[in-house]
Amino acid sequence: MDRLLSIEVFVTVVELGSFSAAANVFDITPAMVSRHVTSLEAQLGGTLLARTTRSMKLTELGDNYYKNCKHILGLLNDANAGAEAMTSKPRGNLKVSASLGFGALELAPKIAQYLKLFPEVNIELSLTDRYVDIIEEGFDVAIRIGELKDSSLKARKIANFExxxxxxxxxxxxxxxxxxxxxxxxxxxxxxxxxxxxxxxxxxxxxxxxxxxxxxxxxxxxxxxxxxxxxxxxxxxxxxxxxxxxxxxxxxxxxxxAPKPRPVYAVYPSEKHLAPKLSSFVDFLSNSFNNQ
CATH class of the missing domain: 3.40.190.10 (Periplasmic binding protein-like II)
Structure with missing residues:
Protein backbone atom coordinates (compact mmCIF):
# COMPACT_ATOMS: atom_id res chain seq x y z
CA MET A 1 0.00 0.00 0.00
CA ASP A 2 1.00 3.64 -0.48
CA ARG A 3 2.85 4.32 2.78
CA LEU A 4 2.40 8.09 2.64
CA LEU A 5 -1.35 7.65 2.15
CA SER A 6 -1.44 5.18 5.02
CA ILE A 7 0.30 7.74 7.24
CA GLU A 8 -2.22 10.43 6.23
CA VAL A 9 -5.09 8.03 6.98
CA PHE A 10 -3.59 7.12 10.38
CA VAL A 11 -3.12 10.76 11.38
CA THR A 12 -6.71 11.52 10.35
CA VAL A 13 -8.03 8.58 12.39
CA VAL A 14 -6.23 9.88 15.47
CA GLU A 15 -7.43 13.47 15.00
CA LEU A 16 -11.05 12.60 14.21
CA GLY A 17 -11.26 9.76 16.70
CA SER A 18 -12.84 7.11 14.48
CA PHE A 19 -12.30 4.97 11.42
CA SER A 20 -15.66 5.99 9.98
CA ALA A 21 -14.86 9.72 10.15
CA ALA A 22 -11.50 9.14 8.47
CA ALA A 23 -13.20 7.01 5.81
CA ASN A 24 -15.50 9.94 4.96
CA VAL A 25 -12.53 12.28 4.55
CA PHE A 26 -10.76 9.97 2.09
CA ASP A 27 -13.96 8.63 0.48
CA ILE A 28 -13.06 5.03 1.28
CA THR A 29 -14.65 2.36 3.48
CA PRO A 30 -13.87 1.96 7.20
CA ALA A 31 -12.48 -1.48 6.31
CA MET A 32 -9.97 0.16 3.96
CA VAL A 33 -9.00 2.61 6.72
CA SER A 34 -8.34 -0.39 8.97
CA ARG A 35 -6.17 -1.94 6.26
CA HIS A 36 -4.05 1.20 6.06
CA VAL A 37 -3.47 1.22 9.82
CA THR A 38 -2.80 -2.52 9.90
CA SER A 39 -0.28 -2.13 7.07
CA LEU A 40 1.66 0.47 9.06
CA GLU A 41 1.59 -1.72 12.15
CA ALA A 42 2.96 -4.65 10.14
CA GLN A 43 5.80 -2.52 8.78
CA LEU A 44 6.63 -1.14 12.24
CA GLY A 45 6.27 -4.44 14.06
CA GLY A 46 4.02 -3.02 16.77
CA THR A 47 0.51 -1.83 17.60
CA LEU A 48 -0.36 1.82 16.95
CA LEU A 49 -3.97 1.76 18.11
CA ALA A 50 -5.42 -0.41 20.86
CA ARG A 51 -8.90 -1.11 19.51
CA THR A 52 -12.03 -2.66 20.97
CA THR A 53 -15.57 -2.67 19.64
CA ARG A 54 -16.33 0.42 21.77
CA SER A 55 -13.13 2.41 21.97
CA MET A 56 -9.80 3.23 20.38
CA LYS A 57 -6.65 4.47 22.11
CA LEU A 58 -3.12 5.28 21.01
CA THR A 59 -0.41 3.01 22.33
CA GLU A 60 2.91 4.49 23.46
CA LEU A 61 4.34 3.55 20.06
CA GLY A 62 1.30 5.03 18.34
CA ASP A 63 1.50 8.31 20.22
CA ASN A 64 5.16 8.80 19.34
CA TYR A 65 4.57 7.75 15.72
CA TYR A 66 1.59 10.11 15.39
CA LYS A 67 3.60 13.12 16.61
CA ASN A 68 6.44 12.38 14.18
CA CYS A 69 4.05 11.77 11.28
CA LYS A 70 2.19 15.01 12.03
CA HIS A 71 5.50 16.90 11.88
CA ILE A 72 6.50 15.20 8.63
CA LEU A 73 3.15 15.94 6.98
CA GLY A 74 3.47 19.58 8.03
CA LEU A 75 6.90 19.79 6.39
CA LEU A 76 5.51 18.14 3.28
CA ASN A 77 2.63 20.62 3.11
CA ASP A 78 5.10 23.49 3.47
CA ALA A 79 7.19 22.04 0.65
CA ASN A 80 4.15 21.67 -1.59
CA ALA A 81 2.96 25.20 -0.78
CA GLY A 82 6.40 26.60 -1.55
CA ALA A 83 6.52 24.78 -4.88
CA GLU A 84 3.00 25.93 -5.76
CA ALA A 85 3.88 29.50 -4.85
CA MET A 86 6.68 29.40 -7.41
CA THR A 87 4.22 28.76 -10.21
CA SER A 88 2.62 31.84 -11.72
CA LYS A 89 -0.83 30.53 -12.56
CA PRO A 90 -3.57 30.34 -9.89
CA ARG A 91 -5.26 26.95 -9.91
CA GLY A 92 -7.01 24.54 -7.57
CA ASN A 93 -9.78 24.69 -4.97
CA LEU A 94 -10.35 27.63 -2.65
CA LYS A 95 -12.64 27.32 0.39
CA VAL A 96 -14.01 30.70 1.54
CA SER A 97 -16.06 31.68 4.60
CA ALA A 98 -18.06 34.90 5.04
CA SER A 99 -21.05 36.28 6.91
CA LEU A 100 -24.50 35.76 5.42
CA GLY A 101 -25.28 39.39 4.62
CA PHE A 102 -21.90 40.59 3.36
CA GLY A 103 -21.18 37.30 1.64
CA ALA A 104 -24.38 37.19 -0.39
CA LEU A 105 -24.61 40.89 -1.14
CA GLU A 106 -21.04 42.11 -1.57
CA LEU A 107 -18.71 39.12 -1.84
CA ALA A 108 -20.61 36.79 -4.19
CA PRO A 109 -20.58 39.23 -7.14
CA LYS A 110 -16.83 39.73 -6.66
CA ILE A 111 -16.29 35.96 -6.66
CA ALA A 112 -18.16 35.66 -9.96
CA GLN A 113 -15.87 38.30 -11.47
CA TYR A 114 -12.78 36.56 -10.08
CA LEU A 115 -13.81 33.19 -11.52
CA LYS A 116 -14.06 34.74 -14.98
CA LEU A 117 -10.49 35.99 -14.69
CA PHE A 118 -9.07 32.75 -13.25
CA PRO A 119 -10.79 29.78 -14.94
CA GLU A 120 -8.57 27.16 -13.25
CA VAL A 121 -9.65 28.14 -9.73
CA ASN A 122 -12.72 26.57 -8.10
CA ILE A 123 -14.34 28.30 -5.12
CA GLU A 124 -16.55 26.84 -2.38
CA LEU A 125 -18.28 29.67 -0.52
CA SER A 126 -19.77 28.99 2.92
CA LEU A 127 -22.02 31.71 4.42
CA THR A 128 -22.71 31.77 8.15
CA ASP A 129 -22.94 34.37 10.91
CA ARG A 130 -21.23 32.13 13.48
CA TYR A 131 -17.50 32.44 14.17
CA VAL A 132 -15.59 30.02 11.95
CA ASP A 133 -12.28 28.45 12.99
CA ILE A 134 -10.63 28.43 9.59
CA ILE A 135 -7.84 26.07 10.65
CA GLU A 136 -10.08 23.47 12.29
CA GLU A 137 -12.74 23.66 9.56
CA GLY A 138 -10.34 23.66 6.63
CA PHE A 139 -10.99 27.09 5.12
CA ASP A 140 -8.37 28.84 3.03
CA VAL A 141 -9.66 32.32 3.83
CA ALA A 142 -12.42 33.99 5.86
CA ILE A 143 -13.88 37.45 5.27
CA ARG A 144 -14.50 39.17 8.61
CA ILE A 145 -16.02 42.54 9.53
CA GLY A 146 -14.79 44.67 12.40
CA GLU A 147 -11.64 44.81 14.48
CA LEU A 148 -9.94 41.45 14.80
CA LYS A 149 -8.99 39.60 17.95
CA ASP A 150 -5.35 38.76 18.53
CA SER A 151 -4.59 35.76 16.39
CA SER A 152 -1.85 33.75 14.77
CA LEU A 153 -3.66 34.29 11.48
CA LYS A 154 -2.66 36.86 8.90
CA ALA A 155 -5.12 39.56 7.89
CA ARG A 156 -5.38 42.07 5.08
CA LYS A 157 -7.91 44.89 4.93
CA ILE A 158 -9.90 44.71 1.71
CA ALA A 159 -12.85 47.08 2.20
CA ASN A 160 -14.96 49.21 4.53
CA PHE A 161 -18.39 48.14 5.75
CA GLU A 162 -20.90 51.00 6.00
CA ALA A 258 -24.27 57.16 10.74
CA PRO A 259 -22.11 54.52 12.47
CA LYS A 260 -18.41 54.71 11.77
CA PRO A 261 -17.44 52.43 8.85
CA ARG A 262 -15.90 49.14 10.01
CA PRO A 263 -12.95 47.47 8.28
CA VAL A 264 -13.41 44.27 6.31
CA TYR A 265 -10.51 41.82 6.42
CA ALA A 266 -9.45 38.75 4.51
CA VAL A 267 -8.05 36.40 7.17
CA TYR A 268 -5.96 33.37 6.29
CA PRO A 269 -3.44 30.95 7.87
CA SER A 270 0.01 32.32 8.61
CA GLU A 271 2.10 30.34 6.16
CA LYS A 272 5.49 31.01 4.67
CA HIS A 273 4.17 30.74 1.12
CA LEU A 274 0.78 31.87 -0.13
CA ALA A 275 -0.53 29.76 -2.96
CA PRO A 276 -1.24 31.78 -6.14
CA LYS A 277 -4.94 30.93 -5.89
CA LEU A 278 -5.12 32.58 -2.44
CA SER A 279 -2.83 35.55 -3.08
CA SER A 280 -4.59 36.35 -6.36
CA PHE A 281 -8.01 36.11 -4.67
CA VAL A 282 -7.07 38.46 -1.81
CA ASP A 283 -5.38 40.88 -4.25
CA PHE A 284 -8.47 40.87 -6.48
CA LEU A 285 -10.85 41.57 -3.59
CA SER A 286 -8.71 44.44 -2.30
CA ASN A 287 -8.41 46.07 -5.72
CA SER A 288 -12.04 45.48 -6.64
CA PHE A 289 -13.58 46.86 -3.42
CA ASN A 290 -11.26 49.85 -3.29
CA ASN A 291 -11.86 50.84 -6.92
CA GLN A 292 -15.65 50.59 -7.00
Missing part, protein backbone atom coordinates in the same frame (compact mmCIF):
# COMPACT_ATOMS: atom_id res chain seq x y z
CA UNK A 163 -24.37 51.11 7.54
CA UNK A 164 -26.80 53.81 6.44
CA UNK A 165 -30.26 54.90 7.62
CA UNK A 166 -33.07 55.30 5.12
CA UNK A 167 -36.80 55.64 4.74
CA UNK A 168 -39.24 55.84 1.88
CA UNK A 169 -40.53 59.29 0.83
CA UNK A 170 -44.05 58.08 1.72
CA UNK A 171 -43.02 57.22 5.27
CA UNK A 172 -41.27 60.56 5.76
CA UNK A 173 -44.23 62.47 4.35
CA UNK A 174 -46.58 60.78 6.80
CA UNK A 175 -44.37 60.66 9.92
CA UNK A 176 -41.82 63.42 9.37
CA UNK A 177 -38.05 63.24 9.04
CA UNK A 178 -36.08 62.72 12.27
CA UNK A 179 -33.39 65.35 12.75
CA UNK A 180 -31.62 63.84 15.77
CA UNK A 181 -31.17 60.29 17.14
CA UNK A 182 -33.38 61.19 20.12
CA UNK A 183 -36.34 61.55 17.75
CA UNK A 184 -36.01 57.89 16.64
CA UNK A 185 -37.97 56.83 19.71
CA UNK A 186 -41.08 58.27 18.03
CA UNK A 187 -40.54 56.31 14.79
CA UNK A 188 -40.96 52.74 13.62
CA UNK A 189 -37.40 51.38 13.48
CA UNK A 190 -37.13 48.08 11.64
CA UNK A 191 -35.05 45.65 13.71
CA UNK A 192 -32.42 43.16 12.56
CA UNK A 193 -32.50 39.98 14.66
CA UNK A 194 -28.73 39.48 14.83
CA UNK A 195 -27.99 42.89 16.35
CA UNK A 196 -26.52 42.74 19.83
CA UNK A 197 -28.27 44.64 22.64
CA UNK A 198 -25.88 47.56 22.16
CA UNK A 199 -25.80 47.37 18.36
CA UNK A 200 -28.07 48.42 15.55
CA UNK A 201 -30.10 51.55 16.25
CA UNK A 202 -28.33 52.01 19.58
CA UNK A 203 -25.13 52.74 17.63
CA UNK A 204 -26.90 55.86 16.40
CA UNK A 205 -27.88 56.94 19.89
CA UNK A 206 -31.52 55.86 19.81
CA UNK A 207 -33.05 55.91 23.26
CA UNK A 208 -34.14 52.48 24.48
CA UNK A 209 -37.86 51.95 24.48
CA UNK A 210 -40.35 49.35 25.68
CA UNK A 211 -42.17 49.72 22.39
CA UNK A 212 -42.37 46.43 20.48
CA UNK A 213 -41.01 46.82 16.91
CA UNK A 214 -43.63 46.23 14.24
CA UNK A 215 -41.22 44.17 12.14
CA UNK A 216 -38.14 42.15 13.12
CA UNK A 217 -36.24 39.94 10.65
CA UNK A 218 -32.93 38.12 10.37
CA UNK A 219 -32.54 39.10 6.72
CA UNK A 220 -31.71 42.53 5.32
CA UNK A 221 -33.71 42.00 2.14
CA UNK A 222 -36.86 41.36 4.20
CA UNK A 223 -36.33 44.64 6.07
CA UNK A 224 -35.68 46.43 2.78
CA UNK A 225 -39.09 45.39 1.40
CA UNK A 226 -40.75 46.69 4.55
CA UNK A 227 -38.92 50.02 4.24
CA UNK A 228 -39.92 50.34 0.59
CA UNK A 229 -43.55 49.82 1.64
CA UNK A 230 -43.28 52.66 4.19
CA UNK A 231 -43.50 50.39 7.26
CA UNK A 232 -40.57 52.06 8.99
CA UNK A 233 -36.98 53.30 9.00
CA UNK A 234 -34.18 50.94 7.99
CA UNK A 235 -30.54 50.67 9.08
CA UNK A 236 -28.66 48.29 6.80
CA UNK A 237 -25.45 47.98 4.74
CA UNK A 238 -24.98 50.61 2.04
CA UNK A 239 -24.54 47.91 -0.57
CA UNK A 240 -28.06 46.62 0.06
CA UNK A 241 -29.73 50.03 -0.26
CA UNK A 242 -27.65 51.96 -2.80
CA UNK A 243 -29.84 51.05 -5.80
CA UNK A 244 -32.97 52.21 -3.95
CA UNK A 245 -31.22 55.45 -2.98
CA UNK A 246 -30.22 56.05 -6.59
CA UNK A 247 -33.79 55.47 -7.79
CA UNK A 248 -35.30 57.68 -5.08
CA UNK A 249 -37.35 54.86 -3.59
CA UNK A 250 -35.43 55.38 -0.33
CA UNK A 251 -34.00 58.57 1.14
CA UNK A 252 -30.98 58.66 3.46
CA UNK A 253 -31.62 60.22 6.88
CA UNK A 254 -29.46 61.24 9.84
CA UNK A 255 -26.34 60.99 7.68
CA UNK A 256 -24.22 62.89 10.21
CA UNK A 257 -25.05 60.24 12.84
Missing amino acids: LIMCASPEYLQEHGTPQTPEELIDHECLEFTSWASNGGWHLIGKTKSNKVPRFIANNGHALRFAALDAIGLILQPKGLLKADLASGQLVEILKAY
Whole structure:
Protein backbone atom coordinates (compact mmCIF):
# COMPACT_ATOMS: atom_id res chain seq x y z
CA MET A 1 0.00 0.00 0.00
CA ASP A 2 1.00 3.64 -0.48
CA ARG A 3 2.85 4.32 2.78
CA LEU A 4 2.40 8.09 2.64
CA LEU A 5 -1.35 7.65 2.15
CA SER A 6 -1.44 5.18 5.02
CA ILE A 7 0.30 7.74 7.24
CA GLU A 8 -2.22 10.43 6.23
CA VAL A 9 -5.09 8.03 6.98
CA PHE A 10 -3.59 7.12 10.38
CA VAL A 11 -3.12 10.76 11.38
CA THR A 12 -6.71 11.52 10.35
CA VAL A 13 -8.03 8.58 12.39
CA VAL A 14 -6.23 9.88 15.47
CA GLU A 15 -7.43 13.47 15.00
CA LEU A 16 -11.05 12.60 14.21
CA GLY A 17 -11.26 9.76 16.70
CA SER A 18 -12.84 7.11 14.48
CA PHE A 19 -12.30 4.97 11.42
CA SER A 20 -15.66 5.99 9.98
CA ALA A 21 -14.86 9.72 10.15
CA ALA A 22 -11.50 9.14 8.47
CA ALA A 23 -13.20 7.01 5.81
CA ASN A 24 -15.50 9.94 4.96
CA VAL A 25 -12.53 12.28 4.55
CA PHE A 26 -10.76 9.97 2.09
CA ASP A 27 -13.96 8.63 0.48
CA ILE A 28 -13.06 5.03 1.28
CA THR A 29 -14.65 2.36 3.48
CA PRO A 30 -13.87 1.96 7.20
CA ALA A 31 -12.48 -1.48 6.31
CA MET A 32 -9.97 0.16 3.96
CA VAL A 33 -9.00 2.61 6.72
CA SER A 34 -8.34 -0.39 8.97
CA ARG A 35 -6.17 -1.94 6.26
CA HIS A 36 -4.05 1.20 6.06
CA VAL A 37 -3.47 1.22 9.82
CA THR A 38 -2.80 -2.52 9.90
CA SER A 39 -0.28 -2.13 7.07
CA LEU A 40 1.66 0.47 9.06
CA GLU A 41 1.59 -1.72 12.15
CA ALA A 42 2.96 -4.65 10.14
CA GLN A 43 5.80 -2.52 8.78
CA LEU A 44 6.63 -1.14 12.24
CA GLY A 45 6.27 -4.44 14.06
CA GLY A 46 4.02 -3.02 16.77
CA THR A 47 0.51 -1.83 17.60
CA LEU A 48 -0.36 1.82 16.95
CA LEU A 49 -3.97 1.76 18.11
CA ALA A 50 -5.42 -0.41 20.86
CA ARG A 51 -8.90 -1.11 19.51
CA THR A 52 -12.03 -2.66 20.97
CA THR A 53 -15.57 -2.67 19.64
CA ARG A 54 -16.33 0.42 21.77
CA SER A 55 -13.13 2.41 21.97
CA MET A 56 -9.80 3.23 20.38
CA LYS A 57 -6.65 4.47 22.11
CA LEU A 58 -3.12 5.28 21.01
CA THR A 59 -0.41 3.01 22.33
CA GLU A 60 2.91 4.49 23.46
CA LEU A 61 4.34 3.55 20.06
CA GLY A 62 1.30 5.03 18.34
CA ASP A 63 1.50 8.31 20.22
CA ASN A 64 5.16 8.80 19.34
CA TYR A 65 4.57 7.75 15.72
CA TYR A 66 1.59 10.11 15.39
CA LYS A 67 3.60 13.12 16.61
CA ASN A 68 6.44 12.38 14.18
CA CYS A 69 4.05 11.77 11.28
CA LYS A 70 2.19 15.01 12.03
CA HIS A 71 5.50 16.90 11.88
CA ILE A 72 6.50 15.20 8.63
CA LEU A 73 3.15 15.94 6.98
CA GLY A 74 3.47 19.58 8.03
CA LEU A 75 6.90 19.79 6.39
CA LEU A 76 5.51 18.14 3.28
CA ASN A 77 2.63 20.62 3.11
CA ASP A 78 5.10 23.49 3.47
CA ALA A 79 7.19 22.04 0.65
CA ASN A 80 4.15 21.67 -1.59
CA ALA A 81 2.96 25.20 -0.78
CA GLY A 82 6.40 26.60 -1.55
CA ALA A 83 6.52 24.78 -4.88
CA GLU A 84 3.00 25.93 -5.76
CA ALA A 85 3.88 29.50 -4.85
CA MET A 86 6.68 29.40 -7.41
CA THR A 87 4.22 28.76 -10.21
CA SER A 88 2.62 31.84 -11.72
CA LYS A 89 -0.83 30.53 -12.56
CA PRO A 90 -3.57 30.34 -9.89
CA ARG A 91 -5.26 26.95 -9.91
CA GLY A 92 -7.01 24.54 -7.57
CA ASN A 93 -9.78 24.69 -4.97
CA LEU A 94 -10.35 27.63 -2.65
CA LYS A 95 -12.64 27.32 0.39
CA VAL A 96 -14.01 30.70 1.54
CA SER A 97 -16.06 31.68 4.60
CA ALA A 98 -18.06 34.90 5.04
CA SER A 99 -21.05 36.28 6.91
CA LEU A 100 -24.50 35.76 5.42
CA GLY A 101 -25.28 39.39 4.62
CA PHE A 102 -21.90 40.59 3.36
CA GLY A 103 -21.18 37.30 1.64
CA ALA A 104 -24.38 37.19 -0.39
CA LEU A 105 -24.61 40.89 -1.14
CA GLU A 106 -21.04 42.11 -1.57
CA LEU A 107 -18.71 39.12 -1.84
CA ALA A 108 -20.61 36.79 -4.19
CA PRO A 109 -20.58 39.23 -7.14
CA LYS A 110 -16.83 39.73 -6.66
CA ILE A 111 -16.29 35.96 -6.66
CA ALA A 112 -18.16 35.66 -9.96
CA GLN A 113 -15.87 38.30 -11.47
CA TYR A 114 -12.78 36.56 -10.08
CA LEU A 115 -13.81 33.19 -11.52
CA LYS A 116 -14.06 34.74 -14.98
CA LEU A 117 -10.49 35.99 -14.69
CA PHE A 118 -9.07 32.75 -13.25
CA PRO A 119 -10.79 29.78 -14.94
CA GLU A 120 -8.57 27.16 -13.25
CA VAL A 121 -9.65 28.14 -9.73
CA ASN A 122 -12.72 26.57 -8.10
CA ILE A 123 -14.34 28.30 -5.12
CA GLU A 124 -16.55 26.84 -2.38
CA LEU A 125 -18.28 29.67 -0.52
CA SER A 126 -19.77 28.99 2.92
CA LEU A 127 -22.02 31.71 4.42
CA THR A 128 -22.71 31.77 8.15
CA ASP A 129 -22.94 34.37 10.91
CA ARG A 130 -21.23 32.13 13.48
CA TYR A 131 -17.50 32.44 14.17
CA VAL A 132 -15.59 30.02 11.95
CA ASP A 133 -12.28 28.45 12.99
CA ILE A 134 -10.63 28.43 9.59
CA ILE A 135 -7.84 26.07 10.65
CA GLU A 136 -10.08 23.47 12.29
CA GLU A 137 -12.74 23.66 9.56
CA GLY A 138 -10.34 23.66 6.63
CA PHE A 139 -10.99 27.09 5.12
CA ASP A 140 -8.37 28.84 3.03
CA VAL A 141 -9.66 32.32 3.83
CA ALA A 142 -12.42 33.99 5.86
CA ILE A 143 -13.88 37.45 5.27
CA ARG A 144 -14.50 39.17 8.61
CA ILE A 145 -16.02 42.54 9.53
CA GLY A 146 -14.79 44.67 12.40
CA GLU A 147 -11.64 44.81 14.48
CA LEU A 148 -9.94 41.45 14.80
CA LYS A 149 -8.99 39.60 17.95
CA ASP A 150 -5.35 38.76 18.53
CA SER A 151 -4.59 35.76 16.39
CA SER A 152 -1.85 33.75 14.77
CA LEU A 153 -3.66 34.29 11.48
CA LYS A 154 -2.66 36.86 8.90
CA ALA A 155 -5.12 39.56 7.89
CA ARG A 156 -5.38 42.07 5.08
CA LYS A 157 -7.91 44.89 4.93
CA ILE A 158 -9.90 44.71 1.71
CA ALA A 159 -12.85 47.08 2.20
CA ASN A 160 -14.96 49.21 4.53
CA PHE A 161 -18.39 48.14 5.75
CA GLU A 162 -20.90 51.00 6.00
CA LEU A 163 -24.37 51.11 7.54
CA ILE A 164 -26.80 53.81 6.44
CA MET A 165 -30.26 54.90 7.62
CA CYS A 166 -33.07 55.30 5.12
CA ALA A 167 -36.80 55.64 4.74
CA SER A 168 -39.24 55.84 1.88
CA PRO A 169 -40.53 59.29 0.83
CA GLU A 170 -44.05 58.08 1.72
CA TYR A 171 -43.02 57.22 5.27
CA LEU A 172 -41.27 60.56 5.76
CA GLN A 173 -44.23 62.47 4.35
CA GLU A 174 -46.58 60.78 6.80
CA HIS A 175 -44.37 60.66 9.92
CA GLY A 176 -41.82 63.42 9.37
CA THR A 177 -38.05 63.24 9.04
CA PRO A 178 -36.08 62.72 12.27
CA GLN A 179 -33.39 65.35 12.75
CA THR A 180 -31.62 63.84 15.77
CA PRO A 181 -31.17 60.29 17.14
CA GLU A 182 -33.38 61.19 20.12
CA GLU A 183 -36.34 61.55 17.75
CA LEU A 184 -36.01 57.89 16.64
CA ILE A 185 -37.97 56.83 19.71
CA ASP A 186 -41.08 58.27 18.03
CA HIS A 187 -40.54 56.31 14.79
CA GLU A 188 -40.96 52.74 13.62
CA CYS A 189 -37.40 51.38 13.48
CA LEU A 190 -37.13 48.08 11.64
CA GLU A 191 -35.05 45.65 13.71
CA PHE A 192 -32.42 43.16 12.56
CA THR A 193 -32.50 39.98 14.66
CA SER A 194 -28.73 39.48 14.83
CA TRP A 195 -27.99 42.89 16.35
CA ALA A 196 -26.52 42.74 19.83
CA SER A 197 -28.27 44.64 22.64
CA ASN A 198 -25.88 47.56 22.16
CA GLY A 199 -25.80 47.37 18.36
CA GLY A 200 -28.07 48.42 15.55
CA TRP A 201 -30.10 51.55 16.25
CA HIS A 202 -28.33 52.01 19.58
CA LEU A 203 -25.13 52.74 17.63
CA ILE A 204 -26.90 55.86 16.40
CA GLY A 205 -27.88 56.94 19.89
CA LYS A 206 -31.52 55.86 19.81
CA THR A 207 -33.05 55.91 23.26
CA LYS A 208 -34.14 52.48 24.48
CA SER A 209 -37.86 51.95 24.48
CA ASN A 210 -40.35 49.35 25.68
CA LYS A 211 -42.17 49.72 22.39
CA VAL A 212 -42.37 46.43 20.48
CA PRO A 213 -41.01 46.82 16.91
CA ARG A 214 -43.63 46.23 14.24
CA PHE A 215 -41.22 44.17 12.14
CA ILE A 216 -38.14 42.15 13.12
CA ALA A 217 -36.24 39.94 10.65
CA ASN A 218 -32.93 38.12 10.37
CA ASN A 219 -32.54 39.10 6.72
CA GLY A 220 -31.71 42.53 5.32
CA HIS A 221 -33.71 42.00 2.14
CA ALA A 222 -36.86 41.36 4.20
CA LEU A 223 -36.33 44.64 6.07
CA ARG A 224 -35.68 46.43 2.78
CA PHE A 225 -39.09 45.39 1.40
CA ALA A 226 -40.75 46.69 4.55
CA ALA A 227 -38.92 50.02 4.24
CA LEU A 228 -39.92 50.34 0.59
CA ASP A 229 -43.55 49.82 1.64
CA ALA A 230 -43.28 52.66 4.19
CA ILE A 231 -43.50 50.39 7.26
CA GLY A 232 -40.57 52.06 8.99
CA LEU A 233 -36.98 53.30 9.00
CA ILE A 234 -34.18 50.94 7.99
CA LEU A 235 -30.54 50.67 9.08
CA GLN A 236 -28.66 48.29 6.80
CA PRO A 237 -25.45 47.98 4.74
CA LYS A 238 -24.98 50.61 2.04
CA GLY A 239 -24.54 47.91 -0.57
CA LEU A 240 -28.06 46.62 0.06
CA LEU A 241 -29.73 50.03 -0.26
CA LYS A 242 -27.65 51.96 -2.80
CA ALA A 243 -29.84 51.05 -5.80
CA ASP A 244 -32.97 52.21 -3.95
CA LEU A 245 -31.22 55.45 -2.98
CA ALA A 246 -30.22 56.05 -6.59
CA SER A 247 -33.79 55.47 -7.79
CA GLY A 248 -35.30 57.68 -5.08
CA GLN A 249 -37.35 54.86 -3.59
CA LEU A 250 -35.43 55.38 -0.33
CA VAL A 251 -34.00 58.57 1.14
CA GLU A 252 -30.98 58.66 3.46
CA ILE A 253 -31.62 60.22 6.88
CA LEU A 254 -29.46 61.24 9.84
CA LYS A 255 -26.34 60.99 7.68
CA ALA A 256 -24.22 62.89 10.21
CA TYR A 257 -25.05 60.24 12.84
CA ALA A 258 -24.27 57.16 10.74
CA PRO A 259 -22.11 54.52 12.47
CA LYS A 260 -18.41 54.71 11.77
CA PRO A 261 -17.44 52.43 8.85
CA ARG A 262 -15.90 49.14 10.01
CA PRO A 263 -12.95 47.47 8.28
CA VAL A 264 -13.41 44.27 6.31
CA TYR A 265 -10.51 41.82 6.42
CA ALA A 266 -9.45 38.75 4.51
CA VAL A 267 -8.05 36.40 7.17
CA TYR A 268 -5.96 33.37 6.29
CA PRO A 269 -3.44 30.95 7.87
CA SER A 270 0.01 32.32 8.61
CA GLU A 271 2.10 30.34 6.16
CA LYS A 272 5.49 31.01 4.67
CA HIS A 273 4.17 30.74 1.12
CA LEU A 274 0.78 31.87 -0.13
CA ALA A 275 -0.53 29.76 -2.96
CA PRO A 276 -1.24 31.78 -6.14
CA LYS A 277 -4.94 30.93 -5.89
CA LEU A 278 -5.12 32.58 -2.44
CA SER A 279 -2.83 35.55 -3.08
CA SER A 280 -4.59 36.35 -6.36
CA PHE A 281 -8.01 36.11 -4.67
CA VAL A 282 -7.07 38.46 -1.81
CA ASP A 283 -5.38 40.88 -4.25
CA PHE A 284 -8.47 40.87 -6.48
CA LEU A 285 -10.85 41.57 -3.59
CA SER A 286 -8.71 44.44 -2.30
CA ASN A 287 -8.41 46.07 -5.72
CA SER A 288 -12.04 45.48 -6.64
CA PHE A 289 -13.58 46.86 -3.42
CA ASN A 290 -11.26 49.85 -3.29
CA ASN A 291 -11.86 50.84 -6.92
CA GLN A 292 -15.65 50.59 -7.00
